[in-house]
Amino acid sequence: MPLKKKTLLKVIILGDSGVGKTSLMQQFVNGKFSHQYKATIGADFLTKELSIDDKTVTMQIWDTAGQERFQSLGVAFYRGADCCVLVYDVTNPKSFENISSWKDEFLIQANVKDPENFPFVIIGNKVDVDESKKAISQKKAQQYAINLGNLPIFQTSAKEAVNIDQAFDVIARNALQQEENEDFNTDFDDAINIQLENDNQNCAC
Amino acid sequence: MLSKDKKSPSMPNIRWQRFNMNNTSLPILPNNKIINDNKLKSNNQDQFKFKDQPHLSHLNNDNNGDIINNNNSSLSIPNSISNQISIASSLNYSNLSVIDLYGAQEDDVPSEQDQDQDQDQDLDGDIVDDEGYVHVSEQLHPHIVKKSSNIDPSSRLIKDHRNQIPIINNDNILKSDRDRYGFKKSNNFISESDYNQWWISYSQHLIRRKKKWNTLILKNGLSLNKDNPKRFPPKSEKLKRYIRKGIPSEWRGNAWWYFAKGSEVLQEGFYDKLIESSIDLMNKDVEIINRDLNRTFPDNIYFKKIEKDDADNNDDDEPEMIQQLRRVLVAFSIYQPSIGYCQSMNFIAGLLLIFLDEERAFWMLVIITKRLLPGLHEINLEGVSIHQGVLMLALRDYLPSIFEKFLKINLIDDEDENIQSISNYEFLNRLPPVMLTTSSWFMSIFIGILPIETTLRVWDCLFAEDSCFLFKTSIAIFKLIEPKLLMNGIDEMEIFTTIQNSPKYLLDSNKIFDLIFKRGEFWNKLTQDDIERCKKFVYNQRKQKNHYKDNNKDSSNLKFNRNLLNDKLWNEDLYGFKKNIGVLQWNKKLSERMKLNLKKNFTKS
Numbered sequence: 075m076p077l078k079k080k081t082l083l084k085v086i087i088l089g090d091s092g093v094g095k096t097s098l099m100q101q102f103v104n105g106k107f108s109h110q111y112k113a114t115i116g117a118d119f120l121t122k123e124l125s126i127d128d129k130t131v132t133m134q135i136w137d138t139a140g141q142e143r144f145q146s147l148g149v150a151f152y153r154g155a156d157c158c159v160l161v162y163d164v165t166n167p168k169s170f171e172n173i174s175s176w177k178d179e180f181l182i183q184a185n186v187k188d189p190e191n192f193p194f195v196i197i198g199n200k201v202d203v204d205e206s207k208k209a210i211s212q213k214k215a216q217q218y219a220i221n222l223g224n225l226p227i228f229q230t231s232a233k234e235a236v237n238i239d240q241a242f243d244v245i246a247r248n249a250l251q252q253e254e255n256e257d258f259n260t261d262f263d264d265a266i267n268i269q270l271e272n273d274n275q276n277c278a279c
Numbered sequence: 280m281l282s283k284d285k286k287s288p289s290m291p292n293i294r295w296q297r298f299n300m301n302n303t304s305l306p307i308l309p310n311n312k313i314i315n316d317n318k319l320k321s322n323n324q325d326q327f328k329f330k331d332q333p334h335l336s337h338l339n340n341d342n343n344g345d346i347i348n349n350n351n352s353s354l355s356i357p358n359s360i361s362n363q364i365s366i367a368s369s370l371n372y373s374n375l376s377v378i379d380l381y382g383a384q385e386d387d388v389p390s391e392q393d394q395d396q397d398q399d400q401d402l403d404g405d406i407v408d409d410e411g412y413v414h415v416s417e418q419l420h421p422h423i424v425k426k427s428s429n430i431d432p433s434s435r436l437i438k439d440h441r442n443q444i445p446i447i448n449n450d451n452i453l454k455s456d457r458d459r460y461g462f463k464k465s466n467n468f469i470s471e472s473d474y475n476q477w478w479i480s481y482s483q484h485l486i487r488r489k490k491k492w493n494t495l496i497l498k499n500g501l502s503l504n505k506d507n508p509k510r511f512p513p514k515s516e517k518l519k520r521y522i523r524k525g526i527p528s529e530w531r532g533n534a535w536w537y538f539a540k541g542s543e544v545l546q547e548g549f550y551d552k553l554i555e556s557s558i559d560l561m562n563k564d565v566e567i568i569n570r571d572l573n574r575t576f577p578d579n580i581y582f583k584k585i586e587k588d589d590a591d592n593n594d595d596d597e598p599e600m601i602q603q604l605r606r607v608l609v610a611f612s613i614y615q616p617s618i619g620y621c622q623s624m625n626f627i628a629g630l631l632l633i634f635l636d637e638e639r640a641f642w643m644l645v646i647i648t649k650r651l652l653p654g655l656h657e658i659n660l661e662g663v664s665i666h667q668g669v670l671m672l673a674l675r676d677y678l679p680s681i682f683e684k685f686l687k688i689n690l691i692d693d694e695d696e697n698i699q700s701i702s703n704y705e706f707l708n709r710l711p712p713v714m715l716t717t718s719s720w721f722m723s724i725f726i727g728i729l730p731i732e733t734t735l736r737v738w739d740c741l742f743a744e745d746s747c748f749l750f751k752t753s754i755a756i757f758k759l760i761e762p763k764l765l766m767n768g769i770d771e772m773e774i775f776t777t778i779q780n781s782p783k784y785l786l787d788s789n790k791i792f793d794l795i796f797k798r799g800e801f802w803n804k805l806t807q808d809d810i811e812r813c814k815k816f817v818y819n820q821r822k823q824k825n826h827y828k829d830n831n832k833d834s835s836n837l838k839f840n841r842n843l844l845n846d847k848l849w850n851e852d853l854y855g856f857k858k859n860i861g862v863l864q865w866n867k868k869l870s871e872r873m874k875l876n877l878k879k880n881f882t883k884s
Contacts, residue, residue, distance in 0.1 A: 082772070091622065092570040109584065110577040112727060115623045116719035119775060134772055141567060141622045146660050150712040 081131040083249040084154055086184075088176040089161030090169035091140030094199040097232035098161065099137045102242045107233045114139045117151065124246055133246055145179060152184035156256070157193045157249035159241075164198045164229070167209045174222060193248035194225045197241055202231035334616060335553075444528045444634070446506075447482055447489075459528060460633050461580035462731055468783040469730065477786050481732070484789065489527045506530075511537050522743045523792065525736050532634035539646050539742040541639060550638045553610035564612040564620040572601050575625045582629065603637045604629055611644055617853075618648060621656035623722035630726055630738075647724070651746050654854040655721060661821070662854060666721050666746075667714040668707040668817035669810060670753055677754050677802045680765055685711040688771045707817050708824040712771075716778050720753055725782075733788035745807040754802045755795045756782050818854060 087095045096111045096118070103120040119136045136151060138144065158180050162169040177194060186192045196219050198210060212229055219227035226248075228241035445451070445459055453475055458464050464474040496503055499512040511534055512518050526534045536542075576582040581600040607628045612620045627647060631640035648655065654662025674682040686706055724741065725734045740748040757764070760781045764774060785791050796803050 091567055092574075109573075111574060112577065113571045113574040113622050113625060115626075115722050116715045118779065119772075121772060121776075132772075139622055143621060143658050143660050147663060147715055147718060150710060151715055 081129065081250070081253065083131050083133045083156045083246060083253055084136070085133060085157045085159060085245055085249055086136045086138065086152060086155045086180065087159045087161060088138055088180060089140060089159075090163070090166070090172050093140065093161045093163040093166065093169050094232050095137050095140065095161050098159075098197065098199060098230065098238065099135050101232040101235055101238050103135065105235070107235070116144070116147065126243075126246055126250055129250070131246065131250060133242075133249070145183075152180060155180075155184055155186075156252040157195065157245050158184075159195050159197060159245060160225075161197045161199055162210070163200050164210050164215075165200055165203055165207045170198075170210045170215070170218075173218070177222065190223075193245075193252050194223075195241065195245050195248065196222075196225050196227040198227065198229045199232055201229045201236060202234045335614065444531070446529060447485055449479070449482055452478055452482070457580055458731065460731060461582075462576070463578045466578075466783075468780065469786055473786065481787070481789075485525070485527070488521075488525055492521060492527055492530070495521060507533065509533050509537070519743065522739050523736075523796065525788070526739045528634075528735065531735065531739070532636075532639070535631075535643065535738065535742045536635060536639055539643060539651075541642055541646065544646060545639070545642050550610060550641050553613055553641075554606050557606070557609045557613055560609060560613070565609055567622070568605060568608045568612070568620050568625070571622060571625045572597075572605055575604060575629045579629075579633075581633065600629075600632060603632050603640075607632065607637060607641045607644065610641055611648075614645070615648065617658065618656045619658065621658075621660075621722075623719065624648070624656055626723045626726040630734075651741060652721065652724075652749075657853060663718045663722060664710060664714075664821065665814055665817050665854060667710050667718055668821065669813040670717060670750060671706055671710065671714070672813050672817070673750055673754055673802065673805070674757065677800075678757055678761060681757055681761060684764060684774070685713055688712070688774065704820045705824075707820045713774065713778055716775060717753060720756075720782075721749055724749065725752065728782050729791075730783065730786045730788075733785050733791060736788045736792060745810075747805050747807045747810045750810060751795050751802055751805055752791070754805075755791050756785070758794060758800075759785075759791065814854060818851070 087099060089095055091113070096114055097107060099118075099120055100111070101107055103122045114137055117136055117138045119134055121132055121134050124131050124133055136155075139147075158177075160173045160176050162173055164170075173196060180194075181189045181192065184192075196215070198212075198215050201208075215227055215229070219225045226244050228237050228244075230237040230241055232238065447459070452459065456464055456471065458474075465471040493503060495512060495517070496508050501508060501510050501512065506529060508530055522534075522538070573582075573584050577584065579600075582598060582604070584601075585596045585598060604625065608620055608625060611624070611628070612618070618624075624644065628640060628644050631643050635643060652662070652666070655666060656662070671682065671685070674685070688711060720728050725737050728734070729737065737748065737752050760777055763769070763777050763781070769777075794800075
């Protein structure tokens with residue numbers, strides 16, 4: 075019987091280049107903001123221990139490169155994700171339009187079993203900017219999130235730490251839920267697997 | 280709810296065979312010195328033909344018709360220069376101890392005797408003169424923020440960039456919070472006191488090396504040119520060793536330019552034309568370039584955004600370096616549309632600009648993307664996967680335990696029912712997730728991965744020894760962290776963290792360089808030839824399987840245009856394989872090497 079494992083939640087942050095993915099992750103994990111983040115190449119990740127309703131979990135957050143071409147590298151680590159965060163910049167309409175592309179891309183690459191119910195969370199970042207610079211209204215964004223499958227959406231500022239904890243709380247809860255569903259399936263798969271391994275058909279000698 | 284009907288649901292069988300004799304074109308990495316690859320030198324040159332840039336022919340309308348679209352002119356060393364080289368090198372040739380091109384692989388680490396010899400030379404009192412070796416107390420960062428017009432090429436004077444790297448002055452460095460290149464000494468991984476402590480001893484190494492370089496230059500009858508040499512000695516074992524121990528930073532710009540054969544590619548005036556044609560250009564590349572300018576070296580004094588009140592955030596306030604960076608990247612994106620702009624090139628161009636003037640930085644970027652790391656930054660990044668595949672092959676041969684570990688944390692769940700029919704090289708097609716981390720090692724050429732001083736030494740060797748050096752560096756890093764990676768019970772996350780963070784502590788570049796060249800370690804025998812073979816092998820494996828995949832997967836609803844370039848993707852030219860690889864002949868030789876390899880491994884265990 076499997077022992078109680080450390081619960082690990084894998085979260086992937088996607089979105090166009092420069093929308094603030096690194097800043098969001100840093101603000102959430104380290105509670106700070108800097109103007110000095112460099113463009114992310116490949117992917118970086120940070121982890122944070124959280125407790126959700128008395129349960130301690132480790133959240134592993136993957137921060138990805140936003141340039142489109144990096145998508146071709148992303149395949150491998152999307153798999154096994156428990157939640158995907160789609161980020162746009164409220165001052166950049168293009169980044170907003172691309173949200174659904176990122177979602178599709180993720181679903182295809184991550185090969186999720188039940189795409190309809192996979193947890194996504196949308197984040198509109200940089201709400202600290204001057205109102206005049208905002209290109210996407212909150213209302214429009216909310217409607218959009220509903221159309222995309224009633225996804226939770228947050229307006230955040232990584233710079234001023236607005237709504238970050240709230241957003242990540244929902245991310246964590248949804249990821250945990252997903253992980254628990256997945257776990258159930260995986261345990262069952264393992265059992266089948268043992269039988270196969272005992273079967274010496276695949277011996278390499 | 281349960282996937283009962285899925286027959287073989289998980290765990291691909293990873294009982295791969297380490298040395299598979301069946302696959303005739305499997306490249307085997309060197310374990311012994313058998314092949315001498317001094318052909319390489321000429322090969323590089325042959326292959327470094329610029330494909331014409333037909334889309335730019337409109338720029339080629341006046342004066343010398345040979346500015347572009349003329350392979351010959353860009354291939355040959357201008358007569359004047361080659362004459363000078365041969366005259367210069369004939370002057371004092373007898374002083375060179377070993378004359379052998381890079382093929383010879385003896386004694387990468389100098390023997391003590393060698394070192395003694397070097398020492399003697401230093402004691403030849405008159406060699407190190409005031410001109411070549413001075414400690415001037417000067418302002419640490421002499422020209423920060425100079426203004427110049429954004430686009431007028433005529434204002435873009437070729438500056439003597441060497442001045443940007445101040446001569447070693449311990450007092451200044453120790454007092455400042457920045458290093459000689461304008462970077463912050465401390466970061467999340469290294470404290471200022473760590474830095475200072477290291478610097479006190481490392482600066483002694485630098486001073487010693489500089490003396491030796493001065494001697495080497497003079498003994499070859501070359502000019503120190505007021506501590507700004509433009510020409511360097513011909514290739515030799517000794518020179519290679521000197522480069523491996525670090526080129527003096529004050530000379531790096533010129534030395535890189537020289538060793539990378541910059542003058543062979545430079546087309547006078549062409550860069551200025553590119554800039555002119557880029558005025559007011561707005562496209563996707565330019566947009567991302569603009570976004571990345573301030574995300575390149577935000578903590579570097581030359582690149583740092585000028586902090587001002589938000590209200591009048593004006594482009595005119597941009598540091599000169601940011602403007603140069605924009606021009607170089609935009610010009611490149613026009614010059615090489617199959618690459619355009621790829622994130623990570625901002626770091627490469629940025630570092631070049633610290634050491635070279637704008638025009639030469641541009642051409643160096645061309646050399647890096649075209650000759651040294653072909654295909655790596657192309658739109659689909661297939662070149663990245665090819666390089667990472669080669670790294671996997673190298674790990675398999677040199678650090679097999681790490682390789683196995685990576686395979687084990689490879690994809691668990693698998694939709695591919697044909698996994699059994701796919702050979703043991705599936706890992707080349709679906710690279711383990713850790714490769715995502717190491718892909719940035721190559722794409723950024725270790726900028727931001729290794730501490731700057733260590734990075735610069737890797738760059739020295741890259742230009743002199745080609746991309747095989749990046750693989751050697753990568754393997755040495757893995758060797759250093761091997762004990763950690765192989766710890767019992769280490770989980771995937773800790774593996775990632777280790778790979779991601781460990782290199783950032785490698786302040787002491789000698790530590791890793793000693794390991795790269797450690798006697799008895801096979802990877803220091805890795806030649807560029809081996810790398811080219813492996814690249815070709817990986818390319819073929821991936822090509823085969825991707826065609827298979829493309830036919831089986833409906834990717835029609837992908838909005839991203841990743842697949843649009845598929846036809847171009849499998850074009851060998853893109854990856855610049857540097858020679859025709861005669862598989863049959865090659866395998867004969869390699870089977871011997873392989874036997875040795877097996878024997879060695881056998882006796883080891």
